[in-house]
Amino acid sequence: MDVAEKLEILADAAKYDVACTSSGASRSARKGSLGSVSQAGICHSFSADGRCITLLKVLLTNVCVCDCAYCVNRVSNEEVPRTAFRPRELADLTIGFYRRNYIEGLFLSSGVIRNADFTTELMIQTLEILRYEHRFRGYIHAKAVPGTSPELLDRLGHLADRLSVNLELPSAQSLKRLAPDKSRTSILSPMRQIMASMAEDADTRALMGKRTTYLTPVAPKRKTRAFAPAGQSTQMIIGASPESDHHILNLAASLYRSVGMRRVFFSAYLPVNDDARLPATDAVQLNREHRLYQADWLLRFYGFDVDEVIEARNPFLDPLVDPKANWALNHLEQFPIEVNTAPYETLLRVPGIGVRGAKLIVRARRHATLREDTLRKLGIAYKRARLFITCDGHYAGQGVDFTREALRAQLAAPPEGGRHGRRADKTIPGQLSLFESVDTPEKAAIRGEGPKAALGKGAGRTAESNYWDARRAKACEREALGSMPGGTIVGDAALSPSPCGSGLADTPGAGAEKRLRSRGRRRAPASPDARSASAGATPSKPTPEMLFA
Incomplete structure (x- = not known):
């Protein structure tokens, strides 16, 4: 099996893992090395169901000794073709895609081949080839x-x-029932080790950065790389087991507190296997996944607690209203608030006002009293926020009763869809592919097709651009005939056509003519044939081959 077939199988097998996002690390390019990392430096693509995934996300192998009920690569699934990359193959493939500007990083996962240590050894060999042989500094x-x-x-x-x-x-109960080869200890122990190693590495680097001696320090031969500078993340499957949203969010909050988790990802269960232990449904709970991400954002950036986002007596999030709006509806006694005097923490709890919007409001109200037109310019979701705020003492949500039922009807209404701007005409539908050639309006214009091609044929061009086009055309005609005004340069051969119509001043003949004039050299008179050709004959128009030679 060649590398292309392996890539097609293993890239498709990796699409169920959503625990990848922007890098979260920053590392500049260096002379002699390949690649760099920025805080949002990973190329993204979007799958058909709206998931954001990296372009090169592959498994090292889809061979697995585990028999997880929900996994397409489980050992009992005999319908899946099995294959594996060699470390050298995957490293060279990654560098090849990077040099072609297809990717900016690698997301590497794997099935468990033989055992966990053997699989990790293969992954280490792959990354060592990338880091040390190819000197790859990307994500x-x-x-x-x-x-x-x-x-x-x-x-x-x-x-x-x-x-x-x-x-x-x-x-742990669901893990034992659906993934009997895994245990809670085997999962949580590596998480705690990663947290401890990150803290130890940070302390060591901080200590080495301080000058504790007057002796000249001896630089090591090769600087040791930092341990996981972008932190750690994890993923939970939602819908394959009966746990509630309240339980899931409490678990996520504990992971943020106890093991320093950077991000907890939620993946809606996709039915890919027939198993009596799995839910007997084909519905994918993407809306539930979306609500969990919204609640997770409130925990991480908005100062909410789990019990504020969701109550134990109602353990599932509202599918029609987002968690922040649902909290506001349950605490109407705190609204409406005055945007000109409310503290920053209170502004964060207003539906329609995010972290950036709250900071802009606090900054703008230092200089002037904020009103509706000013709030709209700040970029907040004013249609939602107006229901919970007052501007200079005036309630902004006029026309809507300030009751829970009326406000919920406004917030639960589906937003009006539409095509946003002219970019929608240029959008290429579907997910980006590494193997298919996608046609674009720019490519059609190069072939002479589509509306953009008309611009190259004179439509919509100004008089000034037509004037310079005529000048370039005349210059190319003179070059093609081997003649110049006032005579031919001694020693010059037939002048080559100017590439891309760059004009007379950029041609080799014109440059030689200027040099000869500056040095006072003798110019030879033009031949009779050349004079007659330039005076009487009408040269033909330049062909595309002449203009784009």
Whole structure:
């Protein structure tokens, strides 16, 4: 099986893992190395169901000794074709895609081949080829296999920018029932080791940065890479087990507190296997996944607590209203608030006002009293925010009763769709592919098709541009005939056509003529044939081959 066939199989098998996002690390380019990392430096693509995924997200192998009920690569699934990359193959493939500007990083996961340590050894070999042989400094996200020995996990962490250990399911009971080969200890132990290694690495680097001696320090031969500078993340499957949203959010909050998790990803369960232990439904709970992400954002950036976002007596999030709006509807006694005097923390709890909008409001009201027109210019979602605020003492949500039922009807109404701006005409539908050639309006214009091609034929062009086009055409005609006004340069051969119609001043003949004039050299008179050709004959128009030689 060649590399292209392996890539097609293993890239398709990796699409179920959503625990990848922008890098979260920053590293500039360096002479002699390849690649760099910015805070949002990973190329993204969007799948058909709206998931944001990286362009090169592959498995090292889809061979797996585990028999997880929800996984398409489980050992009992005999319908899946099995294959594996060699470390050298995957490293060279990554560099080849990077040099062609297809990707800016690598998301590497794998099935468990033989055992966890053997799989991790193969991943380490791949990353060592990238880092040390190709000197690749781009972003790498590596999946740590549960059950990996601490020594191998430490080596993997010094090669990758981010590590992740998938939690898989929200409870130990569900994990035992649906993934009997995995345990809570084998998953949580690597998470705690990653947190401890990151803290130890940060302390060591901070200590080495201080000058504690007057002796000249001896630089090491090769600087040791930081341990997982972009932190760690994890993923939970939603809908394959009966846990509630209240339980899931409490688990996510505990991971943020106890193991320093950077991000918890939620993946709606996709029915890919027939198993009696799985839910008997084909519905994908994408709306529930979306609500969990919104609630997770409130916990991380808006100062909410889990019990504020969701109550134990109502353990599932409202599918029609987002969690922030639902909290506001349940606490109408705190609204409406005055945007000109409310503190920053209170502004964050207003539906329609985000972190950036709240900061802009606090900054703008220092200089003037804020009213409706000013708030609209600040970029907040004013149609939602107006229901919960007053501007200079005037309620902004006039026409809507300030009751829970009326406000909920406004917030639960589906937004009016539409095509936003002229960019919608240029949008290429579907997910970007590494193997298919996608036609674009620009490519059609080059072929002489489509509306843009008319501009190259004179339509919509100004008089000035037509004048300079005529000048370039005349210059190309003179060059093609081998004649110049006033005579031919001694020693010059037939002048070559000017590339891309750059004009007379950029041609080799014109440059030679200027040099000869400056040096006072003798110019030879033009031949009779050349004079007659330039005086009487009408040259033909330049062909595209002449203009684009």
